[in-house]
Amino acid sequence: xxxxxxxxxxxxxxxxxxxxxxxxxxxxxxxxxxxxxxxxxxxxxxxxxxxxxxxxxxxxxxxxxxxxxxxxxxxxxxxxxxxxxxxxxxxxxxxxxxxxxxxxxxxxxxxxxxxxxxxxxxxxx
Amino acid sequence: xxxxxxxxxxxxxxxxxxxxxxxxxxxxxxxxxxxxxxxxxxxxxxxxxxxxxxxxxxxxxxxxxxxxxxxxxxxxxxxxxxxxxxxxxxxxxxxxxxxxxxxxxxxxxxxxxxxxxxxxxxxxxxxxxxxxxxxxxxxxxxxxxxxxxxxxxxxxxxxxxxxxxxxxxxxxxxxxxxxxxxxxxxxxxxxxxxxxxxxxxxxxxxxxxxxxxxxxxxxxxxxxxxxxxxxxxxxxxxxxxxxxxxxxxxxxxxxxxxxxxxxxxxxxxxxxxxxxxxxxxxxxxxxxxxxxxxxxxxxxxxxxxxxxxxxxxxxxxxxxxxxxxxxxxxxxxxxxxxxxxxxxxxxxxxxxxxxxxxxxxxxxxxxxxxxxxxxxxxxxxxxxxxxxxxxxxxxxxxxxxxxxxxxxxxxxxxxxxxxxxxxxxxxxxxxxxxxxxxxxxxxxxxxxxxxxxxxxxxxxxxxxxxxxxxxxxxxxxxxxxxxxxxxxxxxxxxxxxxxxxxxxx
Numbered sequence: 001x002x003x004x005x006x007x008x009x010x011x012x013x014x015x016x017x018x019x020x021x022x023x024x025x026x027x028x029x030x031x032x033x034x035x036x037x038x039x040x041x042x043x044x045x046x047x048x049x050x051x052x053x054x055x056x057x058x059x060x061x062x063x064x065x066x067x068x069x070x071x072x073x074x075x076x077x078x079x080x081x082x083x084x085x086x087x088x089x090x091x092x093x094x095x096x097x098x099x100x101x102x103x104x105x106x107x108x109x110x111x112x113x114x115x116x117x118x119x120x121x122x123x124x125x
Numbered sequence: 126x127x128x129x130x131x132x133x134x135x136x137x138x139x140x141x142x143x144x145x146x147x148x149x150x151x152x153x154x155x156x157x158x159x160x161x162x163x164x165x166x167x168x169x170x171x172x173x174x175x176x177x178x179x180x181x182x183x184x185x186x187x188x189x190x191x192x193x194x195x196x197x198x199x200x201x202x203x204x205x206x207x208x209x210x211x212x213x214x215x216x217x218x219x220x221x222x223x224x225x226x227x228x229x230x231x232x233x234x235x236x237x238x239x240x241x242x243x244x245x246x247x248x249x250x251x252x253x254x255x256x257x258x259x260x261x262x263x264x265x266x267x268x269x270x271x272x273x274x275x276x277x278x279x280x281x282x283x284x285x286x287x288x289x290x291x292x293x294x295x296x297x298x299x300x301x302x303x304x305x306x307x308x309x310x311x312x313x314x315x316x317x318x319x320x321x322x323x324x325x326x327x328x329x330x331x332x333x334x335x336x337x338x339x340x341x342x343x344x345x346x347x348x349x350x351x352x353x354x355x356x357x358x359x360x361x362x363x364x365x366x367x368x369x370x371x372x373x374x375x376x377x378x379x380x381x382x383x384x385x386x387x388x389x390x391x392x393x394x395x396x397x398x399x400x401x402x403x404x405x406x407x408x409x410x411x412x413x414x415x416x417x418x419x420x421x422x423x424x425x426x427x428x429x430x431x432x433x434x435x436x437x438x439x440x441x442x443x444x445x446x447x448x449x450x451x452x453x454x455x456x457x458x459x460x461x462x463x464x465x466x467x468x469x470x471x472x473x474x475x476x477x478x479x480x481x482x483x484x485x486x487x488x489x490x491x492x493x494x495x496x497x498x499x500x501x502x503x504x505x506x507x508x509x510x511x512x513x514x515x516x517x518x519x520x521x522x523x524x525x526x527x528x529x530x531x532x533x534x535x536x537x538x539x540x541x542x543x544x545x546x547x548x549x550x551x552x553x554x555x556x557x558x559x560x561x562x563x564x565x566x567x568x569x570x571x572x573x574x575x576x577x578x579x580x581x582x583x584x585x586x587x588x589x590x591x592x593x594x595x596x597x598x599x600x601x602x603x604x605x606x607x608x609x610x611x612x613x614x615x616x617x618x619x620x621x622x623x624x625x626x627x628x629x630x
Contacts, residue, residue, distance in 0.1 A: 039451045047361030051444035053437070064359065087428050087512060087570045089611040115437045120615050122449070 001026055003080050003111055006095055012059075014106045016099055019076070026078040029094060029118045032125040034073040042069050049125055053113045055093075062098065062108040072101045075125040077118070089115040096125070319378030321392065322465055324371045325432035329355050330403045338408055343495050347396055352403040362444055364414040364455045368423070368496075369401035370489025371432060371462045374482065389465055389478050391485060398488035400496065412500055414455045420505040420529060420629035421497055422456040427512025427537065428463050428479050435460040438511065441614055442622060450623045454630060459493065461486045463513055476513075476537075476578040483513055487520035494526045505529035505557075505629045509622060511613055512570070512585065513537040522552035530558040530625050534613050535567060535585030535603075537575060542584060544591040558597040560625055562618065563588045564607035571610065585610075599625075 009022040036045045050063050057063055067073065081093040097109045330352040338351040373392035391397060404411050415421065424439040436458050443456035465478045497504050507530045508518045515536035522528055542549045543561075553559070563585045571586035582590070588600055606617040 037449055040448060041361065043361035044448055044453075045361075047359050048445055048448050050359045051362060051440060053440070064357075085429065085434075085611075087574070087610050088430060088434075089614065091434075115441060116445075116614050117612070124449075 001080065003093060003095065006078065006080060007058075007109070007111070010095075010097065010106065010109055012106055012108060015104050016106075019097060019099065019106055023076075023078055023097075026080070026095075028076060029079045030077045030121050032075045032077070032121065032123055033071055034067055034069055034075060034098070034125045035071045036069045037124050045069055045124070053115075055111045055113055057108070057110040059108050063110065066108070067098070073107070074099050074101055077112075077121075079118070089117070091115055092118070094118075315376065317379055319376045322374040322376065322389075322462070324373045324462065325464075327352075327367065327369065327403060327432050327436075327460070330367075331355060333404070333408060335408050338402075341412075341496060341499060343492070343499065346492070347399060349492075349496065350401045351408060352401060353408060354403065354405050356405070358406045363448070363453045364411050365405045365439065365443065365457060366411050367403040367405070367436060367458045367460060368489075368493045369403060369432075369460050370399065370486055370493070371460060372397075372399070372482075372486070374462060374465055376478075389481050396488075397485055398492040400489055400492040402496065411455070415497060415500045415504065418455050418501065418504065420454060420507050420626070422454055422626055423459050423493070423506055423508045424456065425459045425461070425508055425510040425514030425517055426463060427510070427514045428476060430463055432460055435463075442509070442619065446614070446619045447623055447626075450619070452623045452627060452630075454626070457493075459490065459508075459514075459517070461489065461514075461517060476574050479513055480516065480537075480578070483516035484520060487517050487524060487526075490517050490521035491524065491526050494521070507531070507626055507629060509626075510534065510536065512610065515585075519543075519549040519552040522555040523549055525555060527555050528557065529629050530560065531556045532560040532562070532622060532625055533585070534562045534618065535564055535571075535607065535610055536561065536583070537571070538584050539579065539590075540582045540584045540587045541590040543589060543593045543595075545594060550594075553593070553595045556595070558599075558625070558628070559593075559595050560599045560601065560621065561585075561589070562601045562603045562607070562621060564603040564612075566604055566608045566612075567610040569610070 006023070006026060010019075014022070034049070036042050037048065040048075046064070046067065046069065049067070054063065059066065076097045076099060078095045078097070079092060080095060083091045083093075085091065091113055092115075093111065093113050095109055095111055098107050099105070100107050331354075333351040333353045335351065335353075339348065341351075342349040372395050375390050375392050377388040377390070422439075422443060424442060426435040426438050439456050439458040443454070447453065462482045463479050465482045494506055497506060506528050508528060509532045510518050511534050515533045515538050518528065518531055518533075519538060519542070522531070538549065539547070541547045543553065543559075544550065561584065565586065567583075567586055571583040575581075575583045575586070588602065593600075601621060603618070606615055607613065
């Protein structure tokens with residue numbers, strides 16, 4: 001499944017169960033929680049989240065403004081593509097879907113390109 | 126009543142004119158048929174209408190006469206086995222009256238046909254067969270004509286495309302090379318024939334109009350260029366910039382077949398110390414941060430990294446990973462032409478070519494140091510390098526550029542380069558603290574590619590070959606946590622970086 005096809009299955013307001021059904025064939029690589037990182041401020045935590053290689057975010061200001069760092073939002077990251085590059089880290093493209101745990105609704109998603117190996121991701125988004 | 130057909134004949138088509146009358150009937154037209162090329166010489170040559178006697182031209186002739194086709198004879202279907210009397214015609218005697226075709230009254234075709242004998246059954250059959258044969262031959266000839274025309278078009282198109290591709294290849298080098306197939310074919314051609322490797326532009330930056338920045342350019346040198354970003358600033362993100370020392374490069378024809386003959390040069394009009402500065406926030410803001418900071422962390426990428434991808438190293442370390450350790454400091458990417466292998470073959474093989482670029486590019490690093498020290502003379506520059514990026518920093522240090530902490534992650538330099546008598550021994554005196562991280566888990570890059578290119582072992586693969594005379598040296602065997610040449614973003618490496626870079630905060 002390519003990025004466009006995967007994104008076409010997403011709808012804001014869909015439940016986690018609907019998300020699971022739509023992304024049944026896509027590899028889930030990590031679940032992280034949107035939370036303030038230990039020892040730093042919310043602004044700095046948001047800056048870290050914003051710095052992850054977003055190609056596209058929907059809604060546009062989801063990460064920079066809307067996201068609430070209260071531990072109630074989980075991010076489900078699905079691997080879409082991996083590009084190998086000689087002598088350099090693989091470039092992975094993944095879709096990060098934000099789900100509000102309290103309402104059990106998808107509140108948005110982002111398409112990210114990252115050189116970090118998912119095994120090195122921590123539990124914070 | 127007469128109707129006159131004007132038969133315009135080009136002198137070059139006299140032959141066809143002769144054929145026109147071949148199947149003709151009557152008294153005068155058949156005579157024309159027997160005089161190929163001479164039937165209407167003067168008329169055809171001069172574009173004067175030839176006039177034939179009325180009633181002398183059969184339907185086939187009239188059809189052929191108005192048809193431009195040379196092989197109008199195939200239109201005939203009218204054959205007359207009866208002997209045709211020959212009428213001598215002398216083109217050299219223009220005084221003789223020219224034959225005339227009288228067709229003034231097309232409403233009376235019976236008048237013409239009345240002169241013909243009615244064909245018998247055999248003749249009719251033969252006529253039918255003949256017509257079929259002629260029709261088939263015509264179709265074959267028309268088909269052949271189309272085939273020839275098609276072949277000519279294909280040949281012309283292929284020739285034109287080949288020429289234009291060759292021209293663009295020599296003129297444009299990699300800028301023209303797009304897509305894996307073209308990349309492979311044209312890239313291979315560029316090895317023996319040479320070409321240009323064009324500098325890749327950075328996305329999301331535009332030329333700054335801030336006139337004050339010009340004052341930051343070192344006097345007496347080529348003016349630096351300054352760029353600003355079109356990306357919105359993110360609150361809480363440490364200040365940063367990009368130092369761009371990429372070049373347009375030229376490869377030498379015939380000397381690029383083997384890795385060890387991979388000559389490469391900086392394009393004419395460019396200097397090795399050319400420097401562009403791209404700000405990731407308002408320029409004044411970065412300059413202010415630079416003035417008030419004790420140190421600047423500079424991240425230097427390695428081999429086979431494009432311009433835009435080269436920014437990932439700083440972004441991942443300084444914007445994402447370091448803040449997790451509560452470490453915030455201004456930082457910069459140093460982007461250089463480490464992707465000088467311009468095709469699928471040369472990318473893995475031409476490590477040597479990128480080494481040359483690294484060796485040529487150190488003046489850009491020196492210029493970067495001049496620029497930052499021009500803003501803040503006390504600023505300590507701490508470079509972190511990956512792979513081939515080590516060469517730029519060590520070259521610059523060997524040529525007098527002062528650094529604080531230099532962290533070489535799996536450096537692609539010889540394992541004796543820092544030892545007494547080694548290529549970069551002189552660099553040690555200009556480095557305050559040196560950290561070398563190596564790993565034995567790099568078979569593809571260091572075990573094979575580097576070995577083939579250098580006939581030596583890499584420092585990042587084996588660690589130092591002997592003693593290194595430096596008072597503040599740390600050599601770390603990262604075999605346990607660096608599982609491949611590119612495995613540099615894991616938590617242990619990040620911790621090593623943070624611990625060492627904090628010293629100057």
